Amino acid sequence: xxxxxxxxxGKTFEINSGATPLDIxxxxxxxxSRMAVCARVNGELVDLNMQITKxxxxxxxxxxxxxxxxxxxxxxxxxxxxxxxxxxxxxxLGMGPAIKNGFYYDFDFDTPISQEDxxxxxxxxxxxxxxxxxxxxxKMTKKSALAKMKGFNETYKVELIGxxxxxxxSFYEQGNFIELCAGPHLTSTGKxxxxxLTSLAGAYWRGSEKNKMLTRIYxxxxxxxxxxxxxxxKIEEAKKRDHNKLGRxxxxxxxxxxxxxxLPLLMPKGATLFNTLVRFVEDEEAKRGYQLTKTxxxxxxxxxxxxxxxxxxxxxxFVIGNEDEDDEVLALRPMTxxxxxxxxxxxxxxxxxxxxRYNETSTLFRxxxxxxxxxxxxxxxxxxxxxxxxCTPEQLEEEFKKSLDLTYYMLDCLGFSKDVWxxxxxxxxxxxxxxxxxxxxxxxxxxxxxxxxxxxxLKYVEAIGDAAFYGPKLxxxxxxxxxxxxxxxxxxxxMFLSSTFDMTFVDQDGSKKNPYxxxxxxxxxxxxxxxxxxxxxxxxxxxxxAPEQVRILSLTDRNIEYVNQIAERLKNEGYxxxxxxxxxxxxxxxxxxxxxxxxxxxxxxxxxxxxxxxSVRCRKNGDIGQxxxxxxxxxxxxxxxx
RNA sequence: GCUGAUGUGGCUUAGGGGUAAAGCACUUCCUUGGUAAGGAAGAGAGCACGGGUUCAAAUCCCGUCAUCAGCUCCA
Numbered sequence: 001x002x003x004x005x006x007x008x009x010g011k012t013f014e015i016n017s018g019a020t021p022l023d024i025x026x027x028x029x030x031x032x033s034r035m036a037v038c039a040r041v042n043g044e045l046v047d048l049n050m051q052i053t054k055x056x057x058x059x060x061x062x063x064x065x066x067x068x069x070x071x072x073x074x075x076x077x078x079x080x081x082x083x084x085x086x087x088x089x090x091x092x093l094g095m096g097p098a099i100k101n102g103f104y105y106d107f108d109f110d111t112p113i114s115q116e117d118x119x120x121x122x123x124x125x126x127x128x129x130x131x132x133x134x135x136x137x138x139k140m141t142k143k144s145a146l147a148k149m150k151g152f153n154e155t156y157k158v159e160l161i162g163x164x165x166x167x168x169x170s171f172y173e174q175g176n177f178i179e180l181c182a183g184p185h186l187t188s189t190g191k192x193x194x195x196x197l198t199s200l201a202g203a204y205w206r207g208s209e210k211n212k213m214l215t216r217i218y219x220x221x222x223x224x225x226x227x228x229x230x231x232x233x234k235i236e237e238a239k240k241r242d243h244n245k246l247g248r249x250x251x252x253x254x255x256x257x258x259x260x261x262x263l264p265l266l267m268p269k270g271a272t273l274f275n276t277l278v279r280f281v282e283d284e285e286a287k288r289g290y291q292l293t294k295t296x297x298x299x300x301x302x303x304x305x306x307x308x309x310x311x312x313x314x315x316x317x318f319v320i321g322n323e324d325e326d327d328e329v330l331a332l333r334p335m336t337x338x339x340x341x342x343x344x345x346x347x348x349x350x351x352x353x354x355x356x357r358y359n360e361t362s363t364l365f366r367x368x369x370x371x372x373x374x375x376x377x378x379x380x381x382x383x384x385x386x387x388x389x390x391c392t393p394e395q396l397e398e399e400f401k402k403s404l405d406l407t408y409y410m411l412d413c414l415g416f417s418k419d420v421w422x423x424x425x426x427x428x429x430x431x432x433x434x435x436x437x438x439x440x441x442x443x444x445x446x447x448x449x450x451x452x453x454x455x456x457x458l459k460y461v462e463a464i465g466d467a468a469f470y471g472p473k474l475x476x477x478x479x480x481x482x483x484x485x486x487x488x489x490x491x492x493x494x495m496f497l498s499s500t501f502d503m504t505f506v507d508q509d510g511s512k513k514n515p516y517x518x519x520x521x522x523x524x525x526x527x528x529x530x531x532x533x534x535x536x537x538x539x540x541x542x543x544x545x546a547p548e549q550v551r552i553l554s555l556t557d558r559n560i561e562y563v564n565q566i567a568e569r570l571k572n573e574g575y576x577x578x579x580x581x582x583x584x585x586x587x588x589x590x591x592x593x594x595x596x597x598x599x600x601x602x603x604x605x606x607x608x609x610x611x612x613x614x615s616v617r618c619r620k621n622g623d624i625g626q627x628x629x630x631x632x633x634x635x636x637x638x639x640x641x642x
Numbered sequence: 643g644c645u646g647a648u649g650u651g652g653c654u655u656a657g658g659g660g661u662a663a664a665g666c667a668c669u670u671c672c673u674u675g676g677u678a679a680g681g682a683a684g685a686g687a688g689c690a691c692g693g694g695u696u697c698a699a700a701u702c703c704c705g706u707c708a709u710c711a712g713c714u715c716c717a
Contacts, residue, residue, distance in 0.1 A: 104712095112645085112646075113646095114646075114647080115646085115647080199646095199711065199712070200645090200646060200647085200711090200712085201645065201646065201711065201712030201713065202644060202645025202646065202712065202713055203644095203645080203712070203713045203714090204644075204645095204713055204714060207713080207714075208714080209643075209644070209713080209714045209715080213644055213645050213713075213714095214645090214713095215645075215646085216645090216712070216713075218712080244709090244710085248653095249653080255708080255709085256708095257690070257691090257707065257708050257709095258707095260707095260708090261707085261708070261709090307717090308717085309717060312717070313716095313717055316715090316716080316717080334717060335717055337717085364717095366716080366717080368715085368716075369643050369644095369714085369715065369716095370643065371643060371644070371645095371712095371713085371714085371715095372643090372714090372715070372716075373709095374710090378716080466716095468717060469717065470717085482711080482712095484711095484712090486716095487716085519717095553677090554674095555674080555675070555676060556674045556675070557674065558674080583673080583674070583675095584675090584679095584680090585673090585674090585675055585676095585679085585680060586675065586676055586677065587675090587676085587677065587678060587679070587680090588678080588679055588680085589677095589678095590677050590678055591677095591678035591679060592678085592679090593678090594677095594678055595678080601677085603676070603677065605675090605676060606676095607676080608676095615676080615677080617677060622677070622678095623676095623677050
C-alpha cells in the first residue's frame with residue numbers, strides 16, 4: 001500500500017504498485033467494474049488493465065461517457081479490421097478511428113468489395129466477438145515495429161510507424177490480429193456487442209488526393225441494442241427530410257440532364273420561397289444602413305488577376321474567350337468583392353463617409369468539380385446575400401459586431417439559432433502559398449478577430465487552414481440531414497485587398513489611408529439556406545415563408561363564388577393564396593393540401609356561406625373551427641412576418 | 643476529379659436475352675359529398691444516351707451523361 005489514487009470526487013485509495021484501474025473499479029463497486037471501459041489517469045485515457053505505478057488522479061469511464069463510447073467504437077474498428085483480414089488475407093490495413101456516431105476503417109483490397117460483402121464480414125466480426133479474445137497492449141521499439149509490419153507486408157503501417165517520433169511504439173493484440181494503435185481499448189473483444197456496418201466509400205490515404213484511394217467501411221456501435229436500433233431508425237427518419245428528395249417531391253426545384261449538373265431549376269414554389277427570403281433580407285439590410293448594388297455577372301480577366309482569384313481559382317471559373325488567341329477574356333464572377341470595390345472607388349472618400357456598407361443579392365458562378373454537386377447545397381450557379389463593409393480600422397470592431405448581430409437575427413428568424421456552431425477559420429502557417437499578405441499582417445488580423453470573438457464571449461472552434469486567402473473568417477456551420485457540415489454564413493476580416501485595389505479614404509489629418517474591409521453574408525447562399533430550411537421543417541415551412549400560405553377548398557360547386565371572393569380578399573391583403581374548386585370529395589382535397597404542407601386550409605360549404613364564416617383547418621392541429629374572415633385575417637397577421 | 647452504387651411512363655417501384663407490369667398521378671364520364679384517398683372507363687414508356695456482343699438487348703459488355711453516398715476541394 002504505497003500509492004495514492006485520487007478519484008474525481010476527491011476520495012482517495014491506497015493501492016499497491018501495479019494495481020490496475022479495473023482493480024480499483026472492483027473495489028468501488030462490482031457494478032462499476034462491469035460497466036467500466038477505460039480510465040483517465042492524470043488526464044490521459046488508458047486501458048483498464050494498465051498498471052499504476054505512481055500517485056495519480058483517476059477517473060473510471062463507462063459507456064455513458066463520450067470517451068467510453070469512443071473506446072467501444074475504436075475497438076469495433078479493430079474487430080472489423082481483424083474480420084476483414086481473416087476473410088481477405090492479402091488486404092492491407094490503413095487506419096481506423098472512432099468518429100462521431102461510429103467508426104470506420106480504411107482498407108486496400110486487391111479486388112473491390114461491395115456492400116453485399118457486409119453480411120459475411122459482420123458474421124466474421126460476430127465470431128471474433130464470440131471468441132472473446134483478450135485485447136492486450138504491447139510495446140515495441142520502432143525498429144522491431146517496422147520489422148514486424150514489413151513482415152506482414154503492411155506498407156501503410158510501415159509508413160505510419162516511420163513518421164512516429166516516439167521510439168517506443170504501442171500495439172494492440174487480439175487473437176491472431178495485431179494492430180498499431182495508441183489505444184485505449186476494451187479489455188476483450190467479447191465486450192463489443194451491438195454494432196452494424198453502415199456504408200462503403202472511397203477515401204484517400206491520409207486524406208490527400210495525391211495518394212491512393214482506399215476502401216473505407218463505415219459502421220457504428222452502441223452499448224445497448226435499442227440504442228443501435230434507435231440510431232439506425234433516426235438515420236432513416238432523417239433521410240426522409242432530405243431536401244434533395246423532399247424538395248423535388250414538393251416541387252421546389254428540379255434538375256434536368258440537358259441543362260446540366262449543379263444547375264437546379266427553381267420551380268414556382270422554390271422561386272416564391274427564394275423571393276420571400278430575398279425581400280426579407282434586403283429590407284432588413286436597408287434598415288441597418290446597407291446600400292444595395294447591382295453589378296455585372298462577368299468581368300474581364302484583368303479584374304480577377306488583380307484580386308488574386310485568377311491565380312488561385314482560375315480552374316474553378318467559367319471563362320469566356322481564349323487568352324492565347326488574343327481574345328478579350330471574360331469570366332463569370334465567382335464572387336462580388338471587386339465589383340463593389342469599384343463602386344467604392346467611384347469618387348474620393350472621406351473618413352466621414354465611412355463605414356460604407358454595400359449589399360447585393362448576388363448571383364455567382366463557380367465551376368465545382370463534378371463529384372461535389374449536391375441538390376441545392378452545392379451548385380454551379382448560386383445567389384449569395386453578399387456584402388462588403390468598408391471602414392476605418394477604428395470602426396472594424398463595431399462593424400464586425402453589427403454584422404454578427406445581423407446574422408444572429410437572420411438565424412433566429414429562420415429558426416436555426418440552436419442548430420449552428422461557430423468556426424474561427426485561420427490561416428495555415430505551413431502553407432503560405434494559399435494566402436496573400438505578410439505574417440505580421442496575418443497575426444494582426446487573426447489577433448483582432450480573436451479579440452472581438454472573445455470580447456463578446458462567443459463559443460467557437462478553431463480551424464487551421466480554412467481562412468480565405470485574404471483573411472480570417474468566422475464561419476457559421478450547420479449540418480444537413482446526413483450529418484454533413486457546411487458553412488451557411490460567413491463574416492471575414494480583410495486587411496489586404498483595399499491596398500491591392502488602391503481603395504483609400506482621406507483621414508482627419510488629410511492623409512490617404514487604406515480602409516479595412518469586412519466581407520459578410522447575412523443569410524448565406526439562398527439555395528443552400530432553402531435546402532436547410534426544407535430539411536429543418538421537413539417541408540412544412542413556417543407560415544411567413546410558405547410558398548402557398550392559405551388554400552381555400554370548396555365543398556360543392558354552389559360555393560365556388562364565395563371561395564373566389566375570400567381568395568380575392570386574402571390576396572389583396574398580401575397572402576399567397578390558392579383555391580381548390582375541383583369536383584372532388586373534401587377529404588381528398590384536404591389530403592392533398594395536407595401532403596403539400598400548406599399551413600392553412602379554409603373549408604367552405606353551404607353552412608359557412610350562410611353564416612358568412614370559414615372553417616379553418618391548420619396543417620398541424622387539424623380542424624380548428626369556424627371563424628369570420630376578419631378573425632382569420634387578424635390571426636394570420638401575427639404570423640405574417642418574423 | 644476520385645471510389646462505389648443507381649438510372650424502367652409525371653412519381654414510386656416490379657421484371658429481366660425473345661420487343662414491358664403494377665399502384666399513385668393524368669384525361670373523360672358518373673358522383674355535389676363536411677375535415678387525410680367515392681366509382682368507372684381511357685390514354686401514356688420500348689426501359690438515361692451512344693456504341694458493341696448476339697439470330698435476337700431494357701436485360702450482357704464498353705463509353706458518356708445524370709442521380710446518390712463518401713473522399714478531396716470550396717474565393
